Amino acid sequence: MEKANDIILIGGSAGSYTLIIDMIEALPEVFSPAIIIVIHRNPKFTTKIEDTLSARLKKKIVQAEDKATILKGEIYFAAPGYHLLIEPDKTFSLDLSERVRFSRPSIDVLFETAAEVYLDHCTAFLLSGANQDGTDGVKQLQQMGSKVIVQSPTEALISTMPRHAIEANGHVEIYSNRQIISYFRNLK
Template identity: 65%
Template sequence: MNKAKDIVLIGGSAGSYTLIVQILEALPQRFDAAIAIVIHRNPRFTTKIEETLSIKLRRSVIQPRDKTAIAPNIIYFAGPGYHLLVEPDWTFSVDVSERIHFSRPSIDVLFDTAAEVYQDRCTAFLLSGANQDGADGIRRVREMGGKAIIQSPDDALIATMPTYAIQANAESDVYDDQQIISFFRKLT
């Protein structure tokens, strides 16, 4: 299996799911990047996000396990209760270490580890949410040469996460929802 040379990350919490679905619906049929998504979800509740989206989108939407190769044209969702990490050999690993900003999976963990491996071939989007998770990860993506984009607080259903990230990362780009969707529509 070919490994993805580029990775696009999406981090969101409360209020982000609808926009994430719109993003995924806008994707071209084929793209060369891998997409990795962290949504804060409670492991005590069973969700069928991956299964539902696979059917709706007619494409691979999976929850990676340890040593899952990061492949192009695949959408990966962090499993509830597990941090999702990118390893130097371009595979995922999962981990149950402590919560970050009360969250596991943590957006910061995925963004930090992906930035280390993919560097300038990493693009990260931080969306709606009610805590500070993702702000440090956005900074790390930028420090490693990647592109960091924060959803406009005016468009976010819950503006806490994007507002905090903008305050902590003044150099990051801020996109409204239509700009975010347009980015994914043009993904190659």
């Protein structure tokens, strides 16, 4: 398997799960970028989100593991209870440091570390959520030349997260749910 030269990040919280499923479902059979997803999950509850989605969507979906190489065309979820970081050698690192904006895993942590490594070979989507996680990460991604797409707050089930990122970061691309799904459907 080949290391991913391009990545797509997806950050979501409350209200984002259904759209994330639609995004993965829209993917073509073969695509090049690695897709890395942070969704706020409570580590106290065992979930089999990766196994459930793999079976339902007929795509290989795994939990990111510490020191694992980020591979082309793979779909990863951040483990509940750990921050997910991208290392300079394009591997994952799991971290138990303090929560960021009440969250671990934090969208900001993933976005900020990915921006430093992947620069303009990174596209990030920030979706529905009830806190402000992702806002600082969006700023870092923009500064490093990454493309940032924020879900339209009018279509987000909970608009706090996308609305705050838009207000705090000035120019970001705002996509409707239909545009987001179309992006994934046309991925190569």
